[in-house]
Amino acid sequence: MTTQAGHQVRAVAAERLTMFVDAVIAIALTLLALDLPVPTGDTTDAMLSSMSAHGSEYLAFAVSFVVIAAHWRAHHEIFSHVRALGGRLTSLTLAWLFMQVLMPFATRVLTADGAFPPRFSLYAIVQVLASASFALIIREIRRAHLYTTDVPPQVFAQSLVRSICLAAVFAVSVPVSFLTNGTGAYLCWLTAPIVLTVARRLGTVNSHDRHRA
Template sequence: MDASSDRELPSTQEDLEIRAVSAERLTFFGDAVVAIALTLLALELPVPEGSTNSEMWHSATSHRDSYLAFMISFVVIAAHWRAHHRVFRHVTATNSRLTSFTMYWLLTLVITPFATDVIGGHGAFQFRFVFYAVVQSAACLLFLLMVREIPRDGLARPGTAPEIFSRSIHRAGMVALGFLISIPVSLVTRWAYVCWIVVPLVDSVIDARKGRTARQSSQD
């Protein structure tokens, strides 16, 4: 009886170690892909040309849409990475669904530099805008599926607060909503970009007010 238990224990411990290494490798791979996406983003920046200060300035201002698109995409990719880091530091195992969702999510991040070139171009505003918004919506929704899978299959470290996952799901959902709402708005106005900021911002304000109300109620 005891000998049988001793034989099973190393197998169980080995399985846990393999699952932990798998989770670390998936996290490190994600970090590497994000770094590559940011590098590709910078490599696509147009370089101002000219032999005089005036020509250089004119060339730089003519590329302002590309530079703005770069800054937007840098913030977007950085936000994706921060959200990923916030969640995956608690992950100690993986399964096939989480791995698949992660691969598809990373695909959207690698596509983002190309989408940045598209949205930074001239003409056909609606097509360019919708393409970019669809890519980012897909990234947010895939991240949402990734986060939902972690507590669902017990892939997180024991004792991890459930609020970590519920908050991340909520945030990803609201960001996705901002991108999705901007798609029909872009058919009416070029100011559809504002939706990407306003929707998450309004949600943050509402969430903060709820938090203050809850604290006041607990104190009373």
């Protein structure tokens, strides 16, 4: 096999993995929607009342949809610069996908009856593992030099810092859920946009510093 042919085979393998990821994410989003409660009632008021009673389930669906979409978008952004697959990259991607597929189940647990801290913690831990596994994906791509030569220097730095910060936010929310039994834990999640803004700036600074060095 010539060098050029080998490069083409590795590029096709990376593209196939990306297509597989897209398919699994689509299934995860579908599973997320399948468990939405159907409003009941013979009148408009009864239907609206039923929808209001299931408001937490609808909100959890919306949040999880946004979260899964954000994970997919980050993966798509990184893999658009991947030129080949390394030994551990596929395994790490499968671990990351496992977290995405687990998210519909974690969403159902979050909105189920029972003690709040354990239910909340399961959802948060899934997010911690998803973000941590994605950080390992980025690290593996950089370590094995699996990216194209024209990739902007700040892309990997920003994504890595963002993943680590998100994992930290969700990890902190776990003990907070046991201490506050609700409100404080969700407030931790609301700090995520601020943390991501700071992470983006730190990633930009770090990438520029490495580039100058």
